[in-house]
Amino acid sequence: MGHEEHEQRAKVEGIRAIACGVLTLSDTRTVANDTSGAVICNALTAAGHNVVRYGVVQDEPDAIVTLVKSYAAEGCKLVITNGGTGIARRDSTVDAIETILEKRLPGFGEIFRMLSYAEIGPAAMLSRATAGVYHGALIFCLPGSTAAVQLALDKLLMPQLDHLVWETIRP
Secondary structure, rough: OOOHHHHHHHHOOOOOOOOOEEEEEEEOHHHHHHHHHHHHHHHHOOOOOOEEEEEEEEOHHHHHHHHHHHHOOOOOEEEEOOOOOOOOOOOOOHEEEEEHEEEOOHHHHHHHHHHHHHHHHHHHHOOOOEEEEEOOOEEEEEEHHHHHHHHHHHHHHHHHHHHHHEEEEEO
16 A cells, blocks of 8 residues: 555544644753744644643753653653754754664655755754654654744644554554
């Protein structure tokens, strides 16, 4: 069965109102000024999904892994992180998340960087945005930039979300 048939089955079988977790990794942001986290929460809610966990935590690998694992254990089928995906000394999100991924979706990062290049040029190569699956939960690690988050949501995640979830939960 091709991707068109999978996408159609996902729509027919009604993947709706999935439980989602959003986690912002930042040493400077708070819930009050986290515009990227708010954009993610708003997009998921507008699409009819439930944001059941949201938090802002410093970019510390142990804290990141602990929170993402707890989000998945509590039933989140989608966890979107933002921040900590660059090459700065404190950027550890990707390194932490890759230790727990059971399956990787390298195409996400590749296409995201291609789309980013069209918008910001060669600086797109600094992003280590990644995605994969952990215990049946889709994990997407986005940059902290609100423009980058919006790009990933509009061009990649939201158009394929039903299909992605269907692929991870079907028998």
